[in-house]
Amino acid sequence: MKKPHLITAAAIAVSSPVFAQQVPNGAADIPVSSKDRVYTSDQFSNTVSVINPATNSLLGVIKLGDLTPANLSPLYKGELLVHGMGFSPDRKTLAVVSIGSNSVTFIDTATNSIKHKTYVGRSPHEAFFRPDGREVWVSIRGENYLSVLDGRTFKETGRIIVPNGPGMTIFSPNGRYAYVCSSFSPETVVIDTRTKKVAGSVKQASPFCPDIAASPDGKQVWLTFKDVGKVMVFDARPPFAILKTIDTGAITNHVNIARNPNGQFAYVTVGTENVVKVFRTSDFEQVASIPVGALPHGLWPSGDGTRMYVGLENADAVAAIDTLSNRVIATIPIGQGPQGVAYVPGAVPNGEGMANLMPLADAGKKVQLILEGTGSSQVTLFDQGQVQILQAAVAGLAPKTAYVLGLASDPQGKGKIEPLAKFMTSPSGSAVVNTLGPLRQIVTAEVKSVRRYLVVAAGTPESLGPVMQVQQR
Incomplete structure (x- = not known):
């Protein structure tokens, strides 16, 4: 055989x-x-x-x-x-x-x-x-x-x-x-x-x-x-x-x-x-x-x-x-x-x-958020213990233009805005924006009485313009 x-x-x-x-x-x-x-x-x-x-x-x-x-x-x-x-x-x-x-x-x-x-x-x-x-x-x-x-x-x-x-x-x-x-x-x-x-x-x-x-x-x-x-x-x-x-x-x-x-x-x-x-x-x-x-x-x-x-x-x-x-x-x-x-x-x-x-350990903890409006931004809060590093990938805005990432008390972004970081968009209308602070408990629903919402507004901290993007969740 x-x-x-x-x-x-x-x-x-x-x-x-x-x-x-x-x-x-x-x-x-x-x-x-x-x-x-x-x-x-x-x-x-x-x-x-x-x-x-x-x-x-x-x-x-x-x-x-x-x-x-x-x-x-x-x-x-x-x-x-x-x-x-x-x-x-x-x-x-x-x-x-x-x-x-x-x-x-x-x-x-x-x-x-x-x-x-x-x-x-x-x-x-x-x-x-x-x-x-x-x-x-x-x-x-x-x-x-x-x-x-x-x-x-x-x-x-x-x-x-x-x-x-x-x-x-x-x-x-x-x-x-x-x-x-x-x-x-x-x-x-x-x-x-x-x-x-x-x-x-x-x-x-x-x-x-x-x-x-x-x-x-x-x-x-x-x-x-x-x-x-x-x-x-x-x-x-x-x-x-x-x-x-x-x-x-x-x-x-x-x-x-x-x-x-x-x-x-x-x-x-x-x-x-x-x-x-x-x-x-x-x-x-x-x-x-x-x-x-x-x-x-x-x-x-x-x-x-x-x-x-x-x-x-x-x-x-x-x-x-x-x-x-x-x-x-x-x-x-x-x-x-x-x-x-x-x-x-x-x-x-x-x-x-x-x-x-x-x-x-703690390096794996994070919170992710989305901002929508004119364009869209994805935001991550990286937990560092008592504070968080915020990083936003911003897109869909006007090229080479000044904007501010900030906090608003209204979910629609109305009223006073507290600036967190100013940035300039690239020629493609995008940017990677960073800031640092005790942000998780402010922008999430953990403590509802003090909750605020991330927004992107046109302009500079000294001269804010209209709100372009607002936190969705």
Whole structure:
């Protein structure tokens, strides 16, 4: 009797296409496993959340700092506004940027312990290892340079002058080029990593680029423009010609690339629509718009490109997207206000990787509100104990216009308004607005006798105009 033909796992691996993932530290496909970790940098709880992607569950958080008001003390020693995130090519080290304390914290992925802290220039934004692991390049957004750190000692070895306000640096898959977009100047520069000199420049669609991604095939660079709601694509090779500019929507924040058996795709977070939009990189056509949750921010693909993990800034959660179906398959509660996301394959080669993790605790408490009228705003109150951090994603207002977020005693917004924060809308009529105070008990129904309602009014605190948006619940 003839034996049935058996297809072994090895045969499948050989016959399946191999994709390079996770620029700048790409490798051949690495299937999702319990040895992998998803990390988020949580700006308001000053933590790093640690997720097991095999179960899509939160394992705990790494505490880098305290909540407000403890972090306002002149004697405070913790990190503040934990924000950016990158990892080493050997997947053993996580680099976490804190913009408020001007630091890069290096964490051992196997033990969740802090290896080193390096303090850099004003308001760093992102830090990425070169593909050879020899250096870490930190974008110092509050100044006009990249801080170059030794990849082993983590000490600064030099600086590279770039246009004012570098928002982020990403490397080409082969490490030849570093692409540096700006958050204050309408120019992206390309640095030759061998000489550390500018090899080219690209005119940005606006001065405010928060994020940039290089495609795994080494052919394209995608960057976002938060203020005008666009993404731009340019050729990753000289002369770095612009290939496409796409209107994506207000508060377009981060972009990343995934390759899977269906092709290569760019995933873009659009904050005011609470979606991730997906574009095919071959012809720039949009192929999906995925509802994910409140104010999607950072995102990063799994080691095999079959998933995209998205931080939901105003939902204190991560959404896991199946890139083959472009559907959310899990939503995972994490720390407050996630910004950067990193997926690190094989981060924990041995053991359970639970050392030095703390429970989520109070960092998971929040209240969400909606304001409607001319346009719409989504508001989250992040609980910090006796006070709350308020963050509003405002949209649908007049571009480049002054407004005030305030409190009204009338549910229709009539009468006197107490100003909380003034802001100016972007060219797309949107803004992210922050303030701090004991707001939960005032704007919710917890204490009805003192309840007030959030409103957005035109004008300034000194000269208020008509109410444009009113709290609905």
